[in-house]
Amino acid sequence: MTYEVPQPILNSPYAEPRWHRWFEEGRQFPLFFAQREAAETIIFLTEARADFRQGLEIPRGDPSEEKKAQGYVGFTRYACKLATGSAPRR
Numbered sequence: 001m002t003y004e005v006p007q008p009i010l011n012s013p014y015a016e017p018r019w020h021r022w023f024e025e026g027r028q029f030p031l032f033f034a035q036r037e038a039a040e041t042i043i044f045l046t047e048a049r050a051d052f053r054q055g056l057e058i059p060r061g062d063p064s065e066e067k068k069a070q071g072y073v074g075f076t077r078y079a080c081k082l083a084t085g086s087a088p089r090r
Contacts, residue, residue, distance in 0.1 A: 015047040038080035045078055 022031065022039045031039065045058065062074035 012047045015043065018047075019043060032082075034082040038082055041080050042078050 022043075023036065045053070045056070058076055058078070060074045060076050062068075063072040
């Protein structure tokens with residue numbers, strides 16, 4: 001099964017190759033459904049055009065003033081909860 005890149009949602013020239021890499025057939029370790037959804041979400045949050053991300057604001061984690069003076073820079077953290085449906089073993 002192949003997956004189409006949602007057009008014209010993705011905004012970067014790097015988005016399409018990244019999309020195909022994640023979801024290509026024959027991967028050594030194929031993604032579970034929940035893993036695929038998490039990857040799609042992160043790709044969307046980082047690559048979607050601004051008009052598709054209206055109302056979404058993900059704050060940057062900026063370091064303290066002391067750390068900034070030492071050259072540290074902030075970054076944006078993305079996280080997705082996976083629900084694979086597997087039950088714990090007893």
